[in-house]
Amino acid sequence: MNVKRLILGAVLAGFLLVSAGGGYVVHLFFQPMSRPGTTGEVRLFIPSGMTFSQVTQQLRQQQMLSHPRIYDWVARWLEAPKRIKAGEFLVSRDWTTWEVLGHLIRGKGIRHRVTIPEGLNFRQIAARLETKDFGETDTYLALMKDPALLARTGIAEAKTLEGFLYPETYFFSRVERPRQILAAMISQYRHTFTPELRARAEELGLSEYQALTLASIVEKETGMKEDRGKIAAVFHNRLRKRMLLGSDPTVIYGIAGFDGNLTRKHLRTPTPYNTYTRRGLPPTPICSPGKDSLHSALYPENVNYLYFVARGDGTSVFSSTLKQHNKNVWYYQKVRKNRLRIQKEAQVQKAKLKRDS
Incomplete structure (x- = not known):
């Protein structure tokens, strides 16, 4: 009888130990991991x-x-x-x-938000991504002519990734590599430049790459949506007449280390991007154009303008003859000079009042 009690007690003790151990393990499963x-x-x-x-x-x-x-x-x-x-x-x-x-x-x-505005070139986009902690500028620049990424554009004639990094708001994680980020931007461009737009480019006698290049010039020439269609028409008309495009932004793109001061010497110095000395489009896009500029380049307004000049308020004035264009240039240069003179006088007056007070 005593032996049976001992065996039963041992079994019961073992069961309790196993249960307690199992309960403790279950307890650990629901404890904080830290x-x-x-x-x-x-x-x-x-x-x-x-x-x-x-x-x-x-x-x-x-x-x-x-x-x-x-x-x-x-x-x-x-x-x-x-x-x-x-x-x-x-x-x-x-x-x-x-x-x-x-x-x-x-x-x-x-995922972290980064906005790429319209009109930035590849180097500017790379610098912007660096400021958002998505990699170093030099790493991106080293990928500008990467064959695998160029293949993603679907454009055999593409020489660099310039123009293909579509301006948009993106959300990336910090672990995404520069190659992955560039691929995402190229993918967004491919989604935007639809088969309908490619067919329209063919109607105009342009390849997709030429249309993208023209759109990039339109993007840099104006920030005013209402002027883009007319500016695109000017360049289409000039190309059709085999006139020089004469676009300042293309010249600036071709100047290494441009300091912000465009001179007559710059306009006369031949480079692949100087459309004052070379006919036709530049060899590559000069920035990443937005949807409006892409559309304007492919659906220009039906006008006979050949010239335009900036008014100084963001808008442009257009003309069909060189004579009228020269008049517009003279007038708006005079307007700008008067504006600068008034601003300078106001600054002098402000400084004088500050000294006298």
């Missing part, structure tokens, strides 16, 4: 190609592995090594192992 005493959030960076052991090392460095064995069990159960997504993630130290790994598997990471 080490006790740590609070706040942890930022994890998982670039494409990172191994699961490297992800685990990040978590260890962030003191997130308070129960390594539980972590291993959950990772195997969820097949985390095969399912974790690339990205930038913010996880709370209060989360359990299930919650942290589940978040990485779902792949809903942090």
